[in-house]
Amino acid sequence: METAHTSFRRASVNRGKLRPVVAGDATPETRWRFPGQLRAVRRAVWLVLFVPAGMAVQAVLLLLPGREKVVFARVFWAVVARIIGLEVRMLGVPAGARRDGRRRPVVYVCNHSSWLDILALGGRVEARFVAKDDVAGWPVISTIARLGRTVFVSRNRSSTLKERDEMQATLAAGDDLFLFPEGTSSDGSRVLPFRSSFFAAAYGSALPLIQPVSVVYDRLAGLPVPHACRNVFSWYGDMTLAPHVWQVAQWRGKRASLLFHPPLDPADFADRKALSQATWQAVAEGAALLRQNRPAERLAASVVTESADPAAAFA
Numbered sequence: 094m095e096t097a098h099t100s101f102r103r104a105s106v107n108r109g110k111l112r113p114v115v116a117g118d119a120t121p122e123t124r125w126r127f128p129g130q131l132r133a134v135r136r137a138v139w140l141v142l143f144v145p146a147g148m149a150v151q152a153v154l155l156l157l158p159g160r161e162k163v164v165f166a167r168v169f170w171a172v173v174a175r176i177i178g179l180e181v182r183m184l185g186v187p188a189g190a191r192r193d194g195r196r197r198p199v200v201y202v203c204n205h206s207s208w209l210d211i212l213a214l215g216g217r218v219e220a221r222f223v224a225k226d227d228v229a230g231w232p233v234i235s236t237i238a239r240l241g242r243t244v245f246v247s248r249n250r251s252s253t254l255k256e257r258d259e260m261q262a263t264l265a266a267g268d269d270l271f272l273f274p275e276g277t278s279s280d281g282s283r284v285l286p287f288r289s290s291f292f293a294a295a296y297g298s299a300l301p302l303i304q305p306v307s308v309v310y311d312r313l314a315g316l317p318v319p320h321a322c323r324n325v326f327s328w329y330g331d332m333t334l335a336p337h338v339w340q341v342a343q344w345r346g347k348r349a350s351l352l353f354h355p356p357l358d359p360a361d362f363a364d365r366k367a368l369s370q371a372t373w374q375a376v377a378e379g380a381a382l383l384r385q386n387r388p389a390e391r392l393a394a395s396v397v398t399e400s401a402d403p404a405a406a407f408a
Contacts, residue, residue, distance in 0.1 A: 129343030132178075136342045139176045144237075147172070151240045163219050163268070166241050171216030178347055179212060180312070185353030187218045188304045189269045198264035198301040199356065200294060202372045203308050204380055205273035206281040207328040209341070210308055213349040215241070220269035223260065223291075225276075234334075244270065260294035264301050270294070274369065281310065281327040282320065282384075284377040289369040295359040302356040305372045307379030312348030317386050352379040 147169045154162035174181060189199045201220055203210065211222065222238070226245045229235050238245075244263055246256040260270060274291035275284070284307075295303055310326040311318055318326075325344060328337050341347070354375045362368040 132345065133339055133342035136176055136178065140173070143172060143176060148237060148240055155240065155242075162242070167216060167219050169241075170212050170214075174209075174212035174216045177209075177212065177342060178345055179209060180348040181213045181217055182348060182350045183217055183353070184350060187353055188302050188356040189218065189220065198267070198299050199269040199304055200264070200301045201269065201271050201304050201306050201353075202287075202376065203271060203273055203306040204284040204376050205275050205278045206308070207278060207310070207326050208334065208337075209310070209326060209328075209349065210273075213308060213351060214271055214306070217351065218269070218271075220271050221263060222271045223273070242268070254293075257293035257297065261297040261299045264294065264299035270301075274372075278329040279327070280329055281323040284373065284380050287369045287373040287376075289366045292359075292365040292369050292372075295365060295368060300359075303359060303368065303372055304356040305354040305375035305379070307350075307352040307354070307376050307383060309350050309352075309380050309383035310347065311350050311383055311386065312346060313344060315346035318384075350383050352383060354379060 147165075151162060151165055151169065154165055171181075187199070187201070189196075189201075199220070201214070201218065203214060214220075215222065222241065222243045224238060224243050224245055226247045228238055228243070229245045244260060246260075263270060272291055272294075274287040274289075276288050276291070277285070279285050292303070295301060310323070313322055313325060325340065326347075328334070357368065357371060357375075359365075359368055362371065
C-alpha cells in the first residue's frame, strides 16, 4: 500500500518539483533539481527588486503622521510572502479586527519555528513584532526590522520591568503586538514551553487582550507535509539564514495555516504563570490539530474566514 510519504515523493518527482528533505538532509550541499533552482533564482530577482524599494517607501512613511506606515508594513510582508511562494490561510478572526470606538489592544501570542512566521503573520495582521535584541545587530535584517517598528527585548531578567513598560507604551499608543514566548524557534514538530516573563506586558495600564495563535506549515508541493519534511520550513538551532532561504525558495505549493483562538483576558487569571500556561495549551493543541490535518474550526474564534490578500496583484 502506498503511504502518504511515498505518494509525496512520487508527486514531487513527477511534477518536476524537489524531492522531500529528510531529517539531517537540509544542508546547503543538498542536490536540488534544476526546476527548483530556476524557481529560486526567479524569486531572488523579485526580492532584490522589491525589498529595497519597499524599505525606501517605509522609511519615508515613518516620518509622516497617520496609519499609512502600519498598513504598508502589512502589505510589504504579504508581498514578500507572495514572491517566496507562500500561501497563507487564516482560521478564525484576529481580535484586533473587531475594533470599535473604545478598542482594546491585543497581544497575539504565537508559536515560532521559522523566519517565515514573520511573513505569514505580518502579511495578514497589523501589529508590531517583539524580537530578541540579538536581531538588532544582524546586517540588513535589523534594518528591515526597525522599519517594521519591531520592539526589541533582551533575555536578561534584570531588564524585564523596562521591557514591560516599553511594550505597555506601545500598546497604549494604539499598536498591537506579536509575541513569541518560546524564546527561540523550534523544529516545528511541537510547541516549546512558554516563558511566563514574556507575559509581563499583559498586566499594566494598557490592559491588552491575549489571543493565542497557532502557526503550522501544512502544505508542501501542494500536499500535506509529512514529519520528515517539516525542516523545509523550520529554521532553528545553528542554521544559517541564506541557505535556508535558498532551500525554501526552490519549493512550490507551500502553505501556512494561522489558527486564531478566542482571546483571553489577563484579569481572569491569578498570575502571569497561569495565563502563560493557558495560552500555551491553546496554541499547542491547535498546532497539533493543524499538523494532523484534522478539523480546527472548534478551536477557532469564529467560522473559518479567508481574508483578502493585499499582495494579490503579484499572483
